[in-house]
Amino acid sequence: MDTELLKGTLSLLILSLLSRQSMYGYEIASTVHRDTDGTFTWREGSLYPNLHKLEADGLIAGAWEEKETGRKRRYYRITKEGRAALKSKLQSWSELCAAVNRILEKSHGQA
Amino acid sequence: MDKLERYLDQVCRGIGGPMAMRRHVRQELREHLLDAVAQHQAAGLPGDDALQKALDEFGKPDEVRTELEATHGQRMNWFIDKAMQWKEMTMKAKWLWTSWAHGMLGAIIGLEALFITFNVIFIIPKFQKLMVDGIIDPAIMDDEGVRWFVNYLHTLSYVAGRHTIWLVVVPAVLWGVFEWRVQSDNKPFMRLSALGTVAVALMAVIILMSMALVISFTLGAPALGRIARPWAVEQVLALDASVTSLEQALKEKDWEAMPAKVEQALGAATRLSAGPAPTSLTAENNNAKIEEMRGRIRATRHRLDAVQQAIQQLDASKLETALREFRDVFGPIREAAKRPAP
DSSP states (O other), X not given: OOHHHHHHHXXXXXXXXXXXXXXXXXXXXXXXXXXXTTOOOOOGXXXXXXXXXXXXXXXXXXXXXXXXXXXXXXEEEEOHHHHHHHHHHHHHHHHHHHHHHHHHHHHHHHO | OHHHHHHHHHXXXXXXXXXXXXXXXXXXXXXXXXXXXXXXXXXXXXXXXXXHHHHHHHXXXXXXXXXXXXXXXXXXXXXXXXXXXXXXXXXXXXXXXXXXXXXXXXXXXXXXXXXXXXXXXXXXXXXXXXHHTTSSOGGGGGSHHHHHHHHHHHHHHHHHHHOHHHHHHHHHHHHHHHHHHOOOTTHHXXXXXXXXXXXXXXXXXXXXXXXXXXXXXXXXXXXXXXXXXXXXXXXXXXXXXXXXXXXXXXXXXXXXXXXXXXXXXXXXXXXXXXXXXXXXXXXXXOHHHHHXXXXXXHHHHHHHHHHHHHHHTTOHHHHHHHHXXXXXXXXXXXXXXXXXXX
């Protein structure tokens, strides 16, 4: 899949996933990979700048948690502002999808 | 995992912001990559391949760094950036550090072995000879600690002298077996550990050897003063005899015989001023008294210079004065030589 298309939707995906439950970075990447059956092949390193940007904007909050194995993981949870932003982004995404689909359907119909 | 750390260095080196935040970012990326490596290994990939795949999936370092810098800002400290680059460069040169460590440890062991050999061949036999001759006081062996040190020197000399072949062959064989049989990724570190242990062991041998030589010699050294006294007395008598014959020659106006006699006196005075001779002529082991004796002997030497000058000028009057002054200075030295040894 075109990674440029994915870039624009990454924040939406992250907020959406975190609205389910708190997750750490690798868990987010794995979930995206699993839930899309590997359709999204992206550069995993891109996840963190997006996570950090969302955190800086106050849409998500991160906290370190130490596991029994001694490994430390930074779990992110969505904030109240994040949920509001997610709602707004979902609305925008629906409108965008509908608009794109209309154009594609018309184009397809003309073809 | 050096490869992982190098990767993280490349990704994180330009990120701006407080150090704690940068450390957290690095930690977070590391945890992600470790998770990915574990996942790939669980899927059946060997360690290096799993790591490489995890890094490939994470993205090229420059691209990830650019994205992180866009979020966190860019660090502008030139020195830190250069330092990180240097760290990356040197971490890659693992062979350089291990070779350097091997070389240095080898050099240390070589120097230690050389030092021990030198002592065993040249110094310890001299020490043993001094003990046999009684120049080092044999009474020091009454002390259990000193006896241990001296016996240690004897043992060291014996082992090094009688078992030289084994001392060379056994380590060489062990080393050969190690290189031949040991197959491990940690082999360079095992070798370094072994070399380090040998270096420390040889250092312990050297320290004990040096302590044994110094302590035994220092405790045995007071005997040197007693040995020096007869020699010092001999020089005083020779000096006295030379000057007496010089005085006789003056009475007889035998100017031709005088230069040889003053030369003899000067020789005796010079020998008297050397080493432990002044100390052996001093009744008390008192630094001020010893210095006074040294000064007196130096003054004697100067008076003899004046005597020699008068002889060269064939000036009888001046020579008489110089000889009288010599006797004034020399008198206490002669008296000291007559006193019984302290």
